[in-house]
Amino acid sequence: MRPPFDPTLYLVTDTGLCRPRSVADVVRAVVAAGVTAVQVRDKHASRRELLALTRTVQAAVVDHPGVAVVVNDAVDVAVLADADGVHVGQDDLPVEEVRALIGADRHLGLSVSSAAELDAALALPPGTVDLVGLSPVWETPVKPDAGPALGPARAATLATAARAGGLIAVAIGGITLDRAAEAAATGVDGICVVAAVCPEADPAGAARRLREEIVRGRLAQVAR
Template sequence: MSARIRLDPSVYLVTDTQQCGGPAGVVATVGAAVDGGVTAVQLRDPDATTRELVDLGRALVALLRPLGVPLVVDDRVDVALAVDADGAHVGQRDLDPVSARRLLGPERHLGLSVSTPDEARAVAELPPGTVDLLGVGPVRPTLTKTDARPAIGFARLSVVTAAASLPCVAIGGLRADDVAALHGAGATGSAVVSAVCGRPDPAGAAREIALAWATARAEGRSGARSRATTGRSS
């Protein structure tokens, strides 16, 4: 690695080993979902042993790296380094981001979970380049993370993204039909678990979310051009 990993969070898949039917199911689901348009993958399994995480992480790196899709590891910076993942993601109660960046080095991606405007603003006080992406949520109540904070809702999501100095990916019970609202609230992508994991057609589920983001961004650009034209002619 010679430059900071570039991660597109549009369709950010967070894995759930149980919903996918085991480690082999995770690999199969991720492969299908990438075919459908997943742009980044986060390996998350708080119940796995370190050895199990390393084995699964290496399998995902072998699958994703030739496809140019980044893999980050939730919480476990040590596992991210062991499997040569593209980065890690930490929460407010995990390893602090400055220490995580020190371990990861300058090239790998680092994400950080936030739920409040104060947490989002605090990132600006960190050394430049510490964090690359903020995960904001949960937007809706979620059963996939037992220690998740209370849901913040779409209105609060807008407040958090407005306070942030970095791109924000929303997470928490999200579906394809939420994308327009997420885009309007300032999110740059949606992190999904149940919307893809365990679905009969993970490729189709991912494709639906990817199409929704493409549509939301195209409509946003069209609206901006329309407002600019109106402004020039007034």
């Protein structure tokens, strides 16, 4: 049985930012420090390379069976690696067809950047999409083509609508340690980070500090 998807602190990998360490070494350190899910992303890798990378990440989390591993975009790689799921964008394969390919038990995430895109996701047959990535909350150099920033207020509105429709919502884009609490306070189920962890000299320490900020942001939301 696959682990329930815990999006609290969701790491999206970046091979270049992890260097000179391997992605697997960074993942191994941060899952021990509080990262709850990992998305394997490498836009420069071939499919064969991405498959190998995914398998090294799966091996890195083997001692943490509650940490799900999903693959960005590459549905074929997710199936071949028997990953826990896949995350796709608006310009990738249609999510209904992706769901048919990956089966009912794998997790399926979809990036959304507007109310219209969220409405379209909510209108899909139940069980098609499990999670929406609200992107980008802030501008991010990691993905300069991500579109205009939503900002925390719009992200909060979208998170509320997603939750009302039965979807998990995570915030991604420009989330630094200084912004993690503000992102968590929008009411999302978790935050996604890349540059806040991958290039850090102490990625495990960065993950622990991010978890602390998530708790602080959630407490601030409750207090409102």
